[in-house]
Amino acid sequence: MEKMDHRTDYCGNITAKYEGQEVTLFGWVQRVRNLGNLIFIDLRDREGLVQVVVNKDSGEELMKIAESLGNEYVIEVKGKVVRRSSVNPEMKTGEVEVNVSEMIILNEAKNPPFEIKNDVEISEQTRLKYRYLDLRRPTLQNAIILRSKILRAVHEYFDEHGFIDIETPILGKSSPEGARDYLVPSRIYPGSFYALPQSPQLFKQLLMGAGFDKYYQLARCFRDEDLRGDRQPEFTQIDMETSFLDEQGVQDYTEGLLKKVMKDVMNIDLPTPIKRISWQEAMDKYGSDKPDTRYEMYIHDLNHIFKDSDFKVFSGAIANGGYVRGIAVKGGAEAYSRKKIEEKQEYIKRFHAKGLAWVKYENGEFTGPVSRFLTKENQAALKEEFALEGGELLVFVADIWKVVCDSLNYLRRAFAKETGIIPKDVYDFVWIVDWPLFEYDEGLGRWIAAHHPFTMPDDEGIKLLDTDPHKAHARSYDIVMNGDELGGGSIRIHKRSIQEKMLKALGFTKKRAYEQFGYLMDALDMGFPPHAGLAIGLDRFAMLLAQKDNIRDVLAFPKNASASEPMMHAPAPVADQQLADLGIEVEEQYAESVAQTEQRLEKEAQEDADKNATWED
């Protein structure tokens, strides 16, 4: 690497290898300790801290400058690197310090609204308003840098494997299916709108139709959904598509990519091939299509034990076509009081569970409310089923399949977390394969595509499209890590006739199908290759590797939980002329609140100006 500036190295890199050398450093004042004839300064940059020392012997002027320093001042120092008398083993640079011979204040700093250190109790609103300060905290800097390393590994990997990086449009077409689109009014065609893409799905398929063979992109995607902790209005996906490959081919490339990311970013050797389990097995064993496979605590089906039980909650559920399933929590007998278990029972009501049955197994005996219903045979069967050793808490849910799965998935994760059985620093990947092609959406009251409408059914599924489409299985696959969905993909439909049947099964009329996807169906008729792909959610992946709880911590400038950004104030009212140019109006009912927002922002600006501005109008 050429040297392009007169900085010797980053502060955080000034180790003993520089001993005896004159160095030039730039950085931020983290802390000043003034001992009268000696001033110690911790100087910080993105690579870390180094101690620099100003000595009374260096002259009065230098001491004066050093005395004037405040936290977060930006300075340049020149000086000699010397061994410290007392080594600080906590710091990478702790063996040395810099004896300053020259110091320039490049910029002063007002007292920041919060201290720049990792652990600091500040509201998210304040963090986002002063994001440039928040991002100075090493923990956030490291998260952003880690994300950058993932990007780097992704680019390298795909380039090495002959993928072409192709940008697809941000100004696209609205599609009423799926999540809500962000719209962009057109000025040239007033009353028409672009939409920001929810994914480049059809563009990347068309690129296969165009013969690019292997495509990838770090694709910006947008969804106007109500936000949750791990959602943002805009997100980035590692997007790939290939021609002439089957599931195995796409999964092989994906595994190669993950292996490289884990190695380059985390220095972890990811063993491959990654295990595969069917969607059905995942649901049965973990209650989830994104199972956390770092620990066992499997869900057991207990229908064979309880189908004739006197406990009508159990036998009744089974008789109605439902299930009794349960998990055994090791050490749970002691760890969980009745009260704590009842809290869990309360919680799973959101999954429509009617109750949570439980027993404890201690000293060879079953206790707890349901124990009196357990026959000798039931007891023996449970002991065998769960290989009980003593000290277990057993919880059971008896209900229809979905309620059982959802409830036990929650309980399994909660008990695992609380009993501390989740291994640290383990990254456990699993492929979930053999998905249903459709799923019934209770909210919408209709069948929707489990993956998306362009997913190829399996051979049996293609036949079922004509007769019983909703039983079809899909050639799709998800990649899951530690109980989080990292991404997913599928073999795509490359024949018009199958695509049409798929849309029909989704309830499209012919006209609507052609309005939305006519160009795709035309394209499929003009020499479209078999193709398949996958997309990985970069933000979540980065969050998990950075061991953060919130996606906002791996984004430089995220939106808050109500999709706004309190530093620049986005979104905000705009000038009337801007709307007039676009031929749109804000509905009358919102006029007052818009005016209020405008006034508030103006008032804040005026106050800020009055307080801080150095100029008079």
Place this chain on the structure above:
Amino acid sequence: MEKMDHRTDYCGNITAKYEGQEVTLFGWVQRVRNLGNLIFIDLRDREGLVQVVVNKDSGEELMKIAESLGNEYVIEVKGKVVRRSSVNPEMKTGEVEVNVSEMIILNEAKNPPFEIKNDVEISEQTRLKYRYLDLRRPTLQNAIILRSKILRAVHEYFDEHGFIDIETPILGKSSPEGARDYLVPSRIYPGSFYALPQSPQLFKQLLMGAGFDKYYQLARCFRDEDLRGDRQPEFTQIDMETSFLDEQGVQDYTEGLLKKVMKDVMNIDLPTPIKRISWQEAMDKYGSDKPDTRYEMYIHDLNHIFKDSDFKVFSGAIANGGYVRGIAVKGGAEAYSRKKIEEKQEYIKRFHAKGLAWVKYENGEFTGPVSRFLTKENQAALKEEFALEGGELLVFVADIWKVVCDSLNYLRRAFAKETGIIPKDVYDFVWIVDWPLFEYDEGLGRWIAAHHPFTMPDDEGIKLLDTDPHKAHARSYDIVMNGDELGGGSIRIHKRSIQEKMLKALGFTKKRAYEQFGYLMDALDMGFPPHAGLAIGLDRFAMLLAQKDNIRDVLAFPKNASASEPMMHAPAPVADQQLADLGIEVEEQYAESVAQTEQRLEKEAQEDADKNATWED
């Protein structure tokens, strides 16, 4: 590279090195020649063509399949690579052919609306409507692949030099300054809008404030401007920002980047350092702040020759503070008739030139309309000034500075192109430095920032901000190649007081300054480092390297000249519910045209469905 599929290699790579081997290929049928007992097929993929041969001896079934092939069918073939009897030196694979033993039709193809070859006369609208076919043409594929190679080199370069790849938001804040923003209505705050970024300028500056030290991004940017040939509503810039570097430092990194791109993508060794000329010199010598330096044909100032001329057009312009400047076109005396010259005179009226004076110098004599005004002294001075050898056409423009520059810039480029003096395959880079800080915008009738309002004035300029701001010079720099601006950058303002003076000089009131940029000015007070950066327009750069005339040719899915996309039909009317969710309405006056568009799209969809769909509703 691991092998993840059962393709042996791309068609275009099947050279003699595969002789004697059994290969498996996928591709598109480019052409079929049926000789009765022998069928030759040109098979195409992204890497090129290979000839595959089906022989009657291979069996009737295989012949039948081969006979059924049409252009653009997608097929898989297995066969043995053998030497051709007649080598085709035009093809990379021309020494061999593949004797097919197995052939599978993976997808059929209707007759495409145009042939897939480089030179084909088709309307742009048709090209964009069937973009997936258009992109199959090798010339476009190569342009997209070249663009991808630039991206690759950029990522590699910045990573090697410690830059961090950081994504900034697409959903940002509208700023009434500069070009028109694309707006995105907020659903959560009806009546408020996000704006798509015209550049990540302030975000990247804030990243320097956050201490990331070196940032880069392939940044998607948006401008709702009236389109020209080389403009698109969305574009990508190679965006960088650094802390603690001066002009030289940023320019060094830029030169390193350009060197790598030219080497990796074009296999050209770019000599560095790249020459630097001042903005003033560029304007005087080339009439342009983005001079084409591949050839000379400099503009000469002729005031010293003509200040006392009897030709009042000349002496009068000079007396009024204007200029007489001209260029000499070698061989122009013969090449340009009076009519042709008058066409040019007509053209430069758009630059407000009142006329075009000209003489020819042949056989030691000046001829042409202005020659009678040339004194002996004038003639001698012109001969010396332009080192005339005979055969030149001299053209003069006499006017105010701007008109002279604009007109002669146009004339210089036109004459250079027409007389064929522009060297082929030369990429000539130049830095334009020492820019004015402000420029007067005739259209707006006010001073605007020549670069942008965050550009640092030079030391003298900082003083001038208090007294005579519009005379200040900027610490900004543009990088120009072959007469096109590739990019530009500047040292940024890192002090509140200077930023305030700058905004004041731009006509901001204090309140408006703080409404728009209060957060920035706050940030500058909290330990902001000196910083500088640059951005390069990727699309134009790729277009120039790919030797294309239009930016659309280096974008996979561009918009047409009216910012619409005729394949998916974007922009388009949206569902009423979508607008209701956002609290906006389309102005009444556009209702009819929106309804018409909707009806047209529905009708087209219905016709398409009726014609092509294989299913009945």
